[in-house]
Structure formats: structure tokens, C-alpha cells
Amino acid sequence: MAYDALLLLSFGGPEGPEDVLPFLENVTRGRNVPPERLAEVAEHYRHFGGVSPINQQCRELLAAIRADFAANGIDLPVYWGNRNWHPMLADTVATMRDDGVRHALAFATSAFGGYSSCRQYQEDIAAARAAVGPDAPVIDKLRQFHDHPGFVGPHTEAVRAALDTLDPALRERTRLVFTAHSIPTRMAAAAGPEGGRYQAQLAETARLVAERAAPGLPYDLVWQSRSGPPQVPWLEPDVNDHLTALAEQEGAAAVVVSPIGFVSDHLEVVWDLDTEAAATAKELGLAYVRAATPGTHPRFVAMVRELVVERIERPGTAPRQRLGTLPIWDTCPRDCCSTTPAATPGVARDRS
Template sequence: MTYDALLIVSFGGPESTADVLPFLRNVTRGRGIPEERLAEVAEHYYHFGGVSPINQWCRSLIQALQADFAANGVNLPIYWGNRNWPPMLVDAVQRMTGDGVKRALAFTTSAYGSYSSCRQYLEDLAAARAAVGSRAPVIDKIRHFFDHPGFVQPFADHLRHSIDQVPAEAEGHTRVLFTAHSIPLAMNDVSGPEGARYTDQVAETASLVMEAARSRLPYDVVWQSRSGPPESKWLEPDVNDHLERLAAEGVKAVVVSPIGFLSDHLEVLWDLDNEAAETARRLGMSYHRAGTPGLDARVVTMVRELVAERTDGVAVKRLGKLPLWNPNDDGCCPARRPPGMGR
């Protein structure tokens, strides 16, 4: 297939304290979230000066990709559009249209399949194209990359490093916890066209990271950043609840790897580095948070390789065995809009 641009698509985030509440209103538009709940979540952003790291990470990723593409003969201009904060997706599509782009690939910054991490981005792309009009380019989303070596191996390296920091007195009483963003149970129950669910993909990533890290420590997959109303059922256990159980079992140290996130999003910085770390301290547990891939060179290479799968038909590079499918197909991550609020 011939493509003439790459579009980076991300969630977006505020870049000043004045941005925070307008950003949260964008995120929750149409969901009936009360202002007091928005004000509560806003405090998490204010803790970091009102700035989410995700926009700067996208800028840096684009710079790294431009250099990598130039060095490897990939002649694709790179555009960037967000779901919830400037640069907005519709503006990116408008620029692409004005530049004469006819068909583009979209790399979204979520590795997994679910409504909010896959299908909703497809809906956003369709809405942006519709707003721009009939001259808007066709945009195809790149596949899920939860088992790509460029995603798995940086997590494994960070995990090994963090395991090495566990104090000797906790030897034999250490647990690895892999975390990803919780989603409503109803959303997870809607499988992709080949039957693999979000939880299956996250579990496979956890297994692959442990294998790549050459670790035999016991591990669990837990969930974080739940944002729905109390009456709705979301994936469990929550990382904080699980820490309570592990402490009761005599676990003395935990190493937490946030495999749901390519970079240190606010959910990582607040929910893990603040809330979960404080829970562990209260329980007397040694707490170690492993890093995310961030701008690891293998992530940049991964994006180029994912592009080449579509542009040049190169072999798919992956470590897992779960089925893969074209996310642009109608059966991918069926629309099941989540209740509550994302961050």
C-alpha cells in the first residue's frame, strides 16, 4: 500500500494550570461528570504544575522519528493530532489535506486493543475526516503493538534494573506487579474479531516482559487509574488493594512495571509514584517502580518497523502468540463507550 504521511495520534494533556479544567471538560464531554469530580482530578495535575508530560513526549518522539526516517530512507512527513488538547486531531487532518496528503498511516500511543485505546481513536479519526470534508486523506491505523520487541524489551531492561534495587533482606519475599489502565468489565468482554481481549493482551505482555527480563520472581497483573462511578464494574484488583493483600501475605518488596503506558503519563506519576508508593510505605513494603520505554531508541525503531509492515509488506515482528488483526476492520474493538471518566 502507498502512503504519503504518518500521523501520530495521542490523548493530549494540559500544559499549564489554566489548561487543566478545560482539558478535563474535553475528556469528559457528554458523560455528565460533576464539576466537583473534575476539580478533584485537577488537583493531580496541579501537583505537577498543571503540566502533563504526554505532549512534550510526543514532540520528542516526532523529532526522533524524523531523524530515524531520514537516516533510513523513509520519506514520510510526520503530523500530530490529539484527542483532547491542542494540537487537535481535526487541525492535523486539515493541515494534511492542505499539504495534499491522500493516504496516511496513524500510530496511536496505546499498544492494546479496547474501545478507549483503539476503537475510540478510529472514531476520532473518522470524525476529524468528516469535519474536514471530502478532500481529507484516508487514514489507516497501525496494528496493536503490545508484543513487539521494541515495546517489550525496554520494559524488561527497566524491570531487571529495578529488581536489582530490591534490598537483600526482602529476598524471597518480593513480587512483581504489572499495571495497566483499568477499563469497564463490559468493555473487556467485547472481544476483537479473533477473540483476544484487552486483558489477554496485557497478560501476554507481562509474560513476555518477565521472559525477556529472565526473572523467575512471582508476578501479578493488576489495574490502576479506575475513573468510573462506584456502581460500575471495572477490572480488578486495583494496585492499592492488591498491595494490602500482599502485605498480609508477608510480601516485603514490590517492583511495579506500568506496561499499560509507553511513557510516564500522569497516571504513572500520580497513581503509582504517589498513591501506590504511599500505600506501600504505609504497609512497610519496599517499593520500586520500573521505568516505561519513553524515548528508548527501540521504540523509535518499532514505529518505523510498524510503518514498513504497511508500506513495504515486511514481515511482522512480534514475540507473542495471540491473534493479530487489522484494527481498521469493523470488528476490531467494537464500540462500547465506557461510563465515567478517563484521564
């Protein structure tokens, strides 16, 4: 297959106080989220001056991918479009059309299956192409990469580095806690043709990182950033509840929290983990360290190129770099990760 561009596809985030509410309205359009809930989430952004880190992190990743492509002979222009804030995806697709792009690949800043983390990006692409019209380029999303060495490796390094900052005397009472964005249980059950793909992939990533970073250290996979109505069941336990249980019931003295559900240190990391969970740990007397996300780690950037080369090569001939055993595919089945409006989250912030 001949491809002539790469699209970096992300969630988007506000870049000033005046952007916050319009951004959140984009995120929640059609979900009947009460204004008071939007105002509550808006305060999280205003705590950081109304600026989400995610757009700047995408700019840095964009620059790193372009440099890596140039250094390795990949002659593809790289574009960037967002789901919820500028540069909006439809505007980027229009620019790609005007530049003569006919068939592009898309790298979404989410490693996992599931509606919000994969299927919705497919829908975003379709909607953007429809808005641009019949001359819009065809855009094929690259596969999920939850077990790629370029994703597992940087998370592994970050966990090791976080552990090294703890007092060695605490090692025997240290717990490794992996986190990812919670989703409604109904949505989780629909994540993949066999159901449960989101949870299964996250569990595999957690295992792969734990085995490499801290063999023998107990670990858990928990959830963060719940935003839906209380009567709708979501994946549990919440990270704050889990920290409480570790301190009060299991006698833990220290925790390393690794946000394996994310690729960069955006708002849901710096607020939910660096602010709220860190405060919970302090109240409980737990030593607390948050491991870094991949960001622009050279191995993560190289992974993007490797995924592109894998797809450009004749299907079935390019080696797939992966460490896990769950099934993978390039093209998602039609019914993969389907959902309904009732199952979608209330207010997702920076999800990628």
C-alpha cells in the same frame, strides 16, 4: 499501498493551569460526569502545576521518530495530533490536507486493543476527516503492538534495572506487579470480536516481560486509575488493594511495579503509581520501585519505523516482528471493541 505521511496520534493533556478544566471537559463530553468529580481529577493536574507530561513526551517522541526515519531512509513527513488537547487532531488533518498528504499511516500511543485504547482512535480519525471535508487524507491506523520486541524489550530492561536497585536480601520476598488502566468489565468483554482482547493482550505482555526480566519471580497483573461510578463494575484488583494484600497476606517485602499498559511516564503513571501507590507501599513497609516506560527508548522508536515498513511492504511479504501468539491484524473488523456510552469510563486522564 503508497503512503505519504505518518501521523503520531495521542491522548493530549493540559499544559497550564488554565487548560485543566477545558481539557477534562473535552475528555468527558457526553458522559454526564459530575462537576465535583472533574474538580477532584483537576487537583491531580494542579499538583504538577496544571501541566501533564504527555504533550512534551509526544514532542520528544515526534523528534526521535523523525530522526530515526531520516537515518534509515524513510522519506515520510511526521505529523502529530491529539484526541483531547492541542494540537487537536482535526487541525492536524487540515494541515496534512493543505500540505498535499493523500494517504497516511497513524501510530497511536497505545499498544493494546479495546475501546479507549484502539477503537476510539479509529473514531477520532473518522471524525477529524469528516470535519476537514472531502479532501481530507485517508488515514490507516497501524496495528496493535503489545508483543512487538520494540515494546516488550524496553519494558524488560526497565524491570531489570528496577530490580537491580533493590537490596538483594529482599529478592526471595519480591513481587513483580504489572499495571494497566482499569476499564469497566462490560467494556472489557467487548474488547475484540472474541471478547476480552484488552485483558488477554496485557496478560501476554506481562508474561513476555516477566519471563525475560525475572525468570521464576512471581508476578501479577493488576489495575489502576479507576474513575467510574462505584456501582459500575471495573477490572480488579486495584494496585493499592493488591499491594495491601501482598504485604498483609503473602508476606512480600518488596515490589517492582511495571506500568506495561503505558508507553510513557504521563500523569496516570506519576500520580497513580509514583504518588498514590508509592505512599501505600510506604505505609505497608514495602520496598517499592517503579519501572520506567519505553518513552523514547531507541528500540521503541525503531519499532515505529518497523511497523511502518511492515505496512508499506506488499501485504503478507513483510515479516511481522512479534513475540506472542494471540491473533493480530492490520485492519480491525467493523464490530471490534465496540461499546456503548454506559460502558465508557467516567474520567480518563492521560491514557496513552
